[in-house]
Amino acid sequence: MKVILFDFDGTIVNSVDAGILITNRLAKEFGFPPFDEETLEELKNLGSRGALKRSQIPVWQLPFLIRRFTYELKQEIPHLKLFPQMQETLLELKQQGYILGIVSTNSVKNIEEFLRVQKLLSVFDVISTNYSLFGKSRLIQKIIRQQKLHPNQVYYVGDETRDIEAAKKSGVRSIAATWGLNSAEILLKYEPDFLINHPTELRNLFIDKAQF
Structure with missing residues (x-):
């Protein structure tokens, strides 16, 4: 899993x-x-x-x-939009049997409302948030405990260096996305496990089991 x-x-x-x-x-x-x-x-x-x-x-x-x-x-x-091909990527990952979740400093209400508008609310099994800019590792660890997971089962996808830091601190693998806030250059300096330039690369990464 x-x-x-x-x-x-x-x-x-x-x-x-x-x-x-x-x-x-x-x-x-x-x-x-x-x-x-x-x-x-x-x-x-x-x-x-x-x-x-x-x-x-x-x-x-x-x-x-x-x-x-x-x-x-x-x-x-x-007025907000999904990144191109994100909807198709999420739906395909869900169809393939992956458990999907969100870890964010945004609010649960905002996230659920956006997902409801996009008809994606049912795609996610867990949504965990807090208002601490550098507190995402605690949220990831909480999910691991609650879902009785091992860290090596978990991947965290984010667009900022603090997302890579949170993944490393939690013992999970990090996937850095270059289409958001931080540049590819600074993301690479934080040594993520994977660096991707487009949401469709997630489909390739997870469907091709040889990557793991």
Whole structure:
């Protein structure tokens, strides 16, 4: 049995642009400078921790900012889109018998609403979230305990370096997706188990049992 856990924003749903607009709207209220195009390009090539430092967002305000961000993002759900071929990929993996889950700093309500709109809610067996930017490893470990899994059964797919870190800390294999927030160059520096450039590569990776 293989379990594939996914990050949500930037991995399943193309919410990066909406997220930047929301973050910039909240910048003055939370006391950090808004992101211009030059800064955004720079952040793509920094690890998650480096990007946080460069953004000048006060660390103590992060939980409050994330909560507010997810509330604002709720208004954008009707306009958000899946990445190309993501729906077909998820459906095929499910059909092949894989257990699918989501681990995210977004809210369960937002995720379930988006999946409901996309008619994909039944595809996922578990959705686990918290508002801690670097707390995904605890969520992965919780799923492993609750589902009585061994870490070598689990893969975590994400678009940021913190997703790779969370996978490594949890003892599961990491799959870095280059179509989201972080660049391929910085993702490779964190040494994921796999690096993929398109959702269809997930189908090839998991259906071809020789990869494992």
